Amino acid sequence: xxxxxxPASLMTLLAAFAPLFTxxxxxxxxxxxxxxxxxxxxxxxxxxxxxxxxxxxxxxxRAHSFFSHARWNLGGLGLTVIVRxxxxxxxxxxxxMAKLVIKDSNSKSRLWLARRMAEQLASALPGRRxxxxxxxxxxxxxxxxxxxxxxxxxxxxxxxxxxALLTERVPRDGRG
Numbered sequence: 001x002x003x004x005x006x007p008a009s010l011m012t013l014l015a016a017f018a019p020l021f022t023x024x025x026x027x028x029x030x031x032x033x034x035x036x037x038x039x040x041x042x043x044x045x046x047x048x049x050x051x052x053x054x055x056x057x058x059x060x061x062r063a064h065s066f067f068s069h070a071r072w073n074l075g076g077l078g079l080t081v082i083v084r085x086x087x088x089x090x091x092x093x094x095x096x097m098a099k100l101v102i103k104d105s106n107s108k109s110r111l112w113l114a115r116r117m118a119e120q121l122a123s124a125l126p127g128r129r130x131x132x133x134x135x136x137x138x139x140x141x142x143x144x145x146x147x148x149x150x151x152x153x154x155x156x157x158x159x160x161x162x163x164a165l166l167t168e169r170v171p172r173d174g175r176g
Contacts, residue, residue, distance in 0.1 A: 005053070006030050010037070020077050025070040032063060078117070079124045097121070111142045118150050 006014065014033055018026050035048030049055050049063040078097030085092055097120070099113040114134065122130045130150045132138075139154040146152060 020073040022071045025072045028066040111138050
């Protein structure tokens with residue numbers, strides 16, 4: 001029912017994500033995506049349901065259970081957005097990954113999760129350099145032993161201890 005309600009131009013875009021979902025989850029995704037795009041201001045799950053015109057057709061908990069219980073490949077979804085820019089000859093991938101920090105779980109820190117997302121991206125794009133730019137909250141011992149194709153740039157922490165000078169010269173144009 002929902003895919004028929006989605007404008008054809010939007011459905012063309014959303015169809016690229018269909019393999020990452022089960023059929024029922026994809027219908028919920030398509031409907032909520034329409035509501036997300038149509039909803040002005042602060043976006044909420046209930047607002048997405050309402051703006052998609054589905055508030056009277058779906059039970060309220062269907063929209064919420066999509067995010068908490070539906071079967072879909074979140075990791076694959078985060079690696080799927082590919083953009084072709086007119087000034088670049090190759091495609092550019094825009095990762096849109098997100099992870100939930102759960103209190104008192106093994107997802108003990110945002111840095112731990114950010115590192116795992118960078119490693120996932122690096123393994124999905126072998127041979128490509130991954131550059132992570134973050135604030136000082138994402139600088140810690142957790143970054144020791146990163147794969148060679150991941151470069152992590154942060155502000156130095158106030159309590160940082162510097163032990164040696166940089167031995168490798170970085171080119172002025174930033175390539176390296």
